[in-house]
Amino acid sequence: MNQGWANARGHDPLAGIRDDIRNLPTENIAELALKAASLSGVIPLWYGEGDLVTPQFIRDAAKAALDQGMTFYVPDMRGLPALTSALSDYQTRLHGVDIPVQRSTVTPSGMHAVLLALELIVDKGDEVIFIEPQWPNIRSAIQLVGGVPVPFGLDFRDGDWRLDLERLMASCTSRTRAIFLPTPSNPAGWVASVEENKALLEFSRRTGIWILSDEVYARLYFDGEVAPSMLQIAEDGDRVLAINSFSKAWAMTGWRIGWLTHPSSVAGALGGMTQYMNSGTAGFIQAGAAAALTQGEPLVREIRERCRVGRDLAYEKLAPLPQTEFGAPPKGGMYVFFALKGEDDAKAACRHILESARVGLAPGHLFGEASKRFLRVCICRDAAQLSEAFDRIAKVLNA
Amino acid sequence: MNQGWANARGHDPLAGIRDDIRNLPTENIAELALKAASLSGVIPLWYGEGDLVTPQFIRDAAKAALDQGMTFYVPDMRGLPALTSALSDYQTRLHGVDIPVQRSTVTPSGMHAVLLALELIVDKGDEVIFIEPQWPNIRSAIQLVGGVPVPFGLDFRDGDWRLDLERLMASCTSRTRAIFLPTPSNPAGWVASVEENKALLEFSRRTGIWILSDEVYARLYFDGEVAPSMLQIAEDGDRVLAINSFSKAWAMTGWRIGWLTHPSSVAGALGGMTQYMNSGTAGFIQAGAAAALTQGEPLVREIRERCRVGRDLAYEKLAPLPQTEFGAPPKGGMYVFFALKGEDDAKAACRHILESARVGLAPGHLFGEASKRFLRVCICRDAAQLSEAFDRIAKVLNA
The missing domain is CATH 3.90.1150.10 (Aspartate Aminotransferase, domain 1)
Incomplete structure (x- = not known):
């Protein structure tokens, strides 16, 4: 021995x-x-x-859940039914396409939605291209799961940040597992246009490369109710994982709750992963988030x-x-x-x-x-x- | 291209x-x-x-934190000072050895403490030996991080579950990264004796193999205030990661909060990892856990x-x-x-x-x-x- x-x-x-x-x-x-x-x-x-x-109405919803004794495991690891159903209604209404309950998984933070998405698809040595400037946690999360972070810079040109789509697609190789696309971006405030999203989705369909669409700031968009979203154009089978969070648009940074919108085919896998990564998000926090969605416009x-x-x-x-x-x-x-x-x-x-x-x-x-x-x-x-x-x-x- | x-x-x-x-x-x-x-x-x-x-006193502590507006990021990713300090006091008192604040990291569930420990040390293809019978989530978590789960069975002999320590140590190889030791074990109720813990710690010191000591049930021990713990005998520099949870001994399954006790040398790494995996646990949940520790005996x-x-x-x-x-x-x-x-x-x-x-x-x-x-x-x-x-x-x- x-x-x-x-x-x-x-x-x-x-x-x-x-x-x-x-x-x-x-x-x-x-x-x-x-x-x-x-x-x-x-x-x-x-x-x-x-x-x-x-705001008080969100805190009250969590407190009421605590008062009602919601202190046990939430049986469905992917989310409290009140919240997953609210997420389905909310996203369907917001994006104008049907996004059924089995396409969303609740996560203990938007950051964890990123981790969950990466753990789902990124194996040791796989490359993930991410758009820079980029919130630094993304590069680190890719590295943490064993992936290789590959930056792709926006150009600051003619007084604005621009994405060179042709060059981005040309930079992908068979080692590229995913493109991480923050829109609206933190920190640059760059927003992917509908046309850019469409071109990337088409590229994903052709290549099998996943699109990780970070839509945490989607509601903080100054030209409409929501920034152009991959969820508006993707079909259920597309390799699109949209990351979201209650932190920013609902003033809930300290609650640590977000969600991932995904193909329904991976719902079972994400349920298993959730079980083995944290066994879900506290029910009374989910109750607060459900109130945020249903009363928070x-x-x-x-x-x-x-x-x-x-x-x-x-x-x-x-x-x-x-x-x-x-x-x-x-x-x-x-x-x-x-x-x-x-x-x-x-x-x-x-x-x-x-x-x-x-x-x-x-x-x-x-x-x-x-x-x-x-x-x-x-x-x-x-x-x-x-x-x-x-x-x-x-x-x-x-x- | x-x-x-x-x-x-x-x-x-x-x-x-x-x-x-x-x-x-x-x-x-x-x-x-x-x-x-x-x-x-x-x-x-x-x-x-x-x-x-x-119990009400724990729910009240969380509700009071919500009322006080504790809805922002907790600046220290490794835990709310009120909780990390309570964890230090609690563990020092319980185990009779000084366990300073920098040796504990709060995690959003005991399950996540397992994941954090595995992500810290297990690279693709590394083997982790785990003691069976074993709660099935452990095998899956090892697999999820890219490790190779290697079961090692307790023997049911003479009407009791027994660990063949010599055979366990002999089964380790240079590919073995860690031994996962549940004590008291779920489901068998087997408990490592002080002597067994000492022998495993000595083995770890000799080989560099980490001991993942799952002490989630340590307080639900029928022969004393706490089951024999690695923390009673390990020094700060030892390769011991002790997993714990508020779920079982404080009736807080639905709160999703636990902690990892670790060498102080990896506190910085665990803080970074926490940032990139979930950016910490909700402050008001930590406030509830602090009440559980300080008033929960x-x-x-x-x-x-x-x-x-x-x-x-x-x-x-x-x-x-x-x-x-x-x-x-x-x-x-x-x-x-x-x-x-x-x-x-x-x-x-x-x-x-x-x-x-x-x-x-x-x-x-x-x-x-x-x-x-x-x-x-x-x-x-x-x-x-x-x-x-x-x-x-x-x-x-x-x-």
Whole structure:
């Protein structure tokens, strides 16, 4: 039986853990914010989180479920019937196509919907192309499941972010398992057009490459009720997995609940995976989410309007400054993304603005090579606070 | 660029998903219970779930957190400070050794603590030895992360379940990444002795093989306040990951919260992984769990007593029957595990008992080869209900 144990304890404290995990990036937005905890009076615009407490009607629904004793396992791992049925109604109404109950699986967070989608299809060494600039968690999640993250940059051209579809498709190979498409994108506010979605869907049908459509910001779209969605054009059999979350459009970041919309053929597999990954989401949280869906349209409109006002304030107060470089206003999402002329180091710029203006922004290098000059501002906040933050930044830039 | 797309859409509805996922077992306890939904008057003893609603003081803590507006991201992905600090105090008190805050990471369920532990250390093709009889989710979780599950059976010998430690260690090879050790075990009620834990820890130190100590039932132990735990003997640097959950000992199955106790050296890695797997557990759920830890000792004693009474009832009413085969009473856990003489097909026996006695039991073949003759009974229930269930079973067996 002797094997000459290669992996016995040594002096490396991380010996014995997976290489993919050892090599996960350690720099992220949270780390930046934690470092600044000692500074007082900071206006925090670095996280992707609004400033509204979850409205009372959603909290009341969760509290009522607790009062009613909903503290046992939810028998269907894929979701509480009240929620999966609400998801079916909601998506059918929103997208104008029938999306039956068996096409949605509830997940303990939108982040977990990403993980679930990746675990479903990505085997060790499979490549996943993701559109940059990109929220950094996506690259890390691909790496965590053993996949190979392959960035594909949007071009910042003629004052706007653009996707070179032909080049994207040409960059796919037989090793490409999926394309991760954030629309509206975090952080750039880029939104895939109906035509772009159609071309990608057609490409997926031809190649078998999956489309992971991150639609977490779909309702925070400034030209209509919902951004163009893969779900509007995909059929049940298509290789489309749409990621969604209650965090942003319903002010529920701290609830950790989202969902995945998928072909009905994989519902059974996703139910099994859910069982073995976390055995489902708390029933009383699902009860809150069901209330959000069925009674939350005024809330979604309020949050969208909050973002629109924040966006317009940034374009009114910061875009005209000679020191800043703004593209076209974002079409969706909860961010404004801009650069400082003559400053290629976004991290240094963020540090300067943090220390001098006491405003917390997120540096673009975290979102990839294509955006290393840019700064991300969360605009889903109280207008007076945003106004104050932008004034402080302007003052520092003009000093 | 042409690649002759090998994976384009075909007629196989599961084409395009990972082989490990395609091959996940589809038979499980939940499926059995769902099939019986049409039968009336069934006493459900198949799940690993007690019948107590989560006590009011825990629900009140979560509701108070909701009322206070705790609906935002918890900044530390590894846990709410109130909970990680309570976990440190609790474990330090329980095990009599200092277990500082940086050694625990909160997870959205005990199941997810298993997944997190496996994702930390198991690479594609790595083998994980797990002790059978075993709760079936463990084999599936190992498979889901790309590992190779290798069962190692306890022996049912001289009327008790026994671990052949020498044979277990001899069966490890350089491909063995970890040994998954459930103690108290679900379903067999087997408990590792202090000496067995010490021998395994010494083996781990010599070989670098990780010990995944599943201590979810550690407080439901009938010979003391807590079953012998790896945490009592392991040092911070040891390759020990202890899995725990609030589900069983605090009647919180539906809350989906657990924790992993780990070397402090991997705290940073686990924080990153948590960020990319689900970005943490809801703050108000963590507030409920903190109340459970700080005020829940009477509750734990009540649940343990409930299990002891249930166990004794089974040994009083079923063990003496000539048709049944019982080992020594379980030392811990919330199950009684017994066989029917002359019946090797546990599934058939369960179906018979379900249809004739209207009592739902879980068949042992789901827990592995070593226990395919056995039936699992959940005993963490109201004594009058258990008494009625056992009388019904006795009547059917005597018919």
